[in-house]
Amino acid sequence: MNTVNWGVLGAAKFAREHMARAIHEAEGARLFALATRDDTKADAFRAFSPDLKIHRDYDALLADPDVDAVYIPLPNHLHVEWTLKALEAGKHVLTEKPIAMEVAEIDTLIALRDSTGLFATEAYMIVHHPQWRRARDLLEEGAIGRVLHADAAFSYDNRADPGNIRNRPETGGGSIPDIGVYAYGSVRWATGAEPVAVRSRIRRENGVDTFAQVLADMEGPAGRFTYSAMTSMRLPARQEVVFQGERGLIRLTAPFNAGLFGEAQVHMLRPGKPDHVERFPGARQYRNQVEAFGRHIREGAPYPWSLEDARGTQAMIDMVLASEIPFLE
Incomplete structure (x- = not known):
């Protein structure tokens, strides 16, 4: 073939x-x-x-x-x-x-x-984007030391489109299945860590979650760190992921809709050293995904996201839904 x-x-x-x-x-x-x-x-x-x-x-x-x-x-x-x-x-x-x-x-x-x-x-196209590959390499190299905390934010506002499948429970809507998979799965993939304890607060409208705030303890090859994630379908557009380590931090701009939300960049900030920024303006993550898929089925080339990886993210979603603390209205 x-x-x-x-x-x-x-x-x-x-x-x-x-x-x-x-x-x-x-x-x-x-x-x-x-x-x-x-x-x-x-x-x-x-x-x-x-x-x-x-x-x-x-x-x-x-x-x-x-x-x-x-x-x-x-x-x-x-x-x-x-x-x-x-x-x-x-x-x-x-x-x-x-x-x-x-x-x-x-x-x-x-x-x-x-x-x-x-x-x-x-x-799961983001693992095919050089922004995320670079971030994972920097974390594995210990560029900011051991990760102590990570946080992710992904939001948009689609309240004006009630018929959208994301706003309908019968089609599996909600911010968690739509964009929580990115907020949770990306940090899992970049660090190799899995949640060991989770707490969440969730707002719902018409049977779907429109806002979710998650606080988790993550355990990975380099040890344990705290993780905070926010997803929403009722807030102005925002996308950002930050990893904070013993010796600095790594911040990703436009980490999920690179090129559409903004330019994909990796910022590394370390005390006493010049701020370092890498930009990826022309990367095509969807095309990269298709080509990697083809190489895998033709040649057996490595592929960076498996059903087992997806299962890990779904397991975290299940933990988020099971650990909900009600909002005080």
Whole structure:
């Protein structure tokens, strides 16, 4: 397999604006097929990929023998069902985050992945961005000494769009499944640490969380540190992650929507030394993700985010939800 033929299940806006374009532009990949009944939505994809094959339903795309891999950008509550169906159809699978809504579902995905010998993983694009790779390298090198504290903030305001799937409980909405996966998973990935104790405060509207503040004790290879995370769908846009160590701090700007929210940068501040800033203006994390996926299924090249990694983040989400302290209204 020299070129991976990709099929996309559903004409989601995110797929149209980001991932389908990344597949189309990636080396070793071909945007081959799309499943949608909506001709207008199909035309929007064909505008940049004229030869795109259109299937009228998801099952037809999965039955297409020329499709090698499937990208799934469906609403959260459909991720597990269609990941399982894609694996059963003999396809490699890249599914949007969160790939599941509870740990047991990811265990089922892992079991089918292993029995089929196919590759399935969560579309956790930030681990393919050089900003995060550089941050992890600096932490592993001990550039700021042992990490003592980390904090993450990710917020946006979508209150004006009540029909958005993120605002609906029946589609797996809420700030925690939507962006908590980034706030929690990124710090886990960069430090190798896992939560040993968690407390959270959560605000909800219409059955979905719109604000969550988390305080955790994390245990990693270099020891224990405290961690604070805030996610919200009702605050002005903000994105930042900070690691504070014995000898300084590392701060990441635009750590989750690099290039859209702002320029991806890594700042290292150490007492008595000049502030050090590294910038990554042209990095393409979605394209990098597609190319890494292709190298993995073609050559067995290492891939930085597994179903087991996604399971660890979901386990932390479960701890967050189980440890809630009510707000005093």
